[in-house]
Amino acid sequence: MNLVITVVGQDQVGIVARVSSILADHKGNIIDLSQRVMTGGLFTMIMQISLLDRERFAALEKALGELEGELNLKIMVQREDVFRFMHRV
């Protein structure tokens, strides 16, 4: 199951580490990652990952949801199909 994870929010130490650690815990393999901090300290990160065990989707989403609250970020987890359907004919 391929997923796209987007993270947006105020920059702070450890965002990449925390998100990556949760992915590793749920057997999520990072295929592509791009991260930058905009002027004004807005952090953005886009990860494309492969979830080896699709049964873990709900647990992964829950863990990232908790992190979203803890670090006050916006984290979206979406199946890759959303982007394939919208941007590939």
Added chain:
Amino acid sequence: MLYHHEEILETVRMINHDLLDIRTVTLGLDLRSCIHPDPQLMAQQIKDKVTTEARKLVAVTNEVERELGIPIVNRRVATNPIADLGAAALAAGHRDFFPLLAQALDEAAQESGIDFIGGFSALVEKGASHADLALIESLPEALSSTSRVCSSICLASTKAGINMDAVAKMGSIIKEAAELSAGQACAKLVVFANAPTDNPFMAGAFLGAGEPEMVINVGVSGPGVIRAVVESIPDLDLGGVAEAIKRAAFKITRMGELVGREVSRRMNIPFGIVDLSLAPTPAAGDSVAQILEAMGLEICGTHGTTAALALLNDAVKKGGTMASSAVGGLSGAFIPVSEDQGMIEAVQAGVLTLSKLEAMTAVCSVGLDMIAIPGETPAETISALIADEMAIGMVNNKTTAVRVIPAIGKKTGEMISFGGLLGDAPVMPMKEKAASIFIKRGGRIPAPLRSLTN
């Protein structure tokens, strides 16, 4: 397959910022297996069947929503016209049982957690059966005593003409429903010309003739996305504007296609259609009026509005058709006044009038929608308003509809509130001269000639 970051951010922005959503996943559900001469037993069977299937719909759509990260705003059920269920009970001598069936539908909707259930309907464009008439007579009580049941009555078609007896009847039914419910019931009642059989949007969703036992129809929305696109291209000519709208409509519709396929596969129910309709909500920016204004109109309703809307409606259809093998339903731009902040402001500014709205309905989907009129408007005048709109649909071979709300005790300019997606509406003035003699003639306006079309 990897995606460009711009592509990912564009999608995320559409959802988070421009309010792209799946407005509804609507399960079409045939209830004819519930027909029984005993209304109590029939009501129980209806409730059981709807509850069982609707619960599955809610569970599956929740899963799909979570995995795809696209909001699914409403879960709905559309039944076949409930009037068709009543003939056996009428023949057995029972009377006044339709409100009981509405109650069963409402309880099923509440218990299963769906937002609306449509299909408390009758198709009477050429004539009405006893059961059709009984259902129509029951509407004020049935819709006032339930909260999630929606009703549509088809009064006209290009092939049948306009059933003016039914038009006359519906004027007084709408008025009575408003009086019983302070207007709320009328927000759940629509009359149609050329009613589509696969429309997932309320109040007009029902499972029409020729549809399968069960079917998944998806309604996509996204006025905010289109508005953002049009605002971003201030220097393009109108051909360029149409092209940009087509591209955005394609992308929006693809989301409906994806959701429809997923829900259909998981429920093992055929996927019917995607209805790409720009359905505004009271939320800021989620407005069809503001799309037209972004094209260059000072305010919606001024001269040029009909042309701008024609461009929008056509471009939306063209983009949507490319995105799905089965586009259906209404597919176009909706112009409900109470649900669109831009429309409300245009009415309050005195620019958008009923006459202009009527002209706009000739070039977009649906018709006079969520319009509040003075509570003292005579029933015959409401019927005459309906007759005009039916004529536009009949002659132009398109769907048109009327959903007006007589605001009891209120006069022109006052506001009436419906809550939630239905919004607030300013009461609009009606013409005061009568059409009652015309309406009282009754009968049928014959179907129009389809050649010599000038």
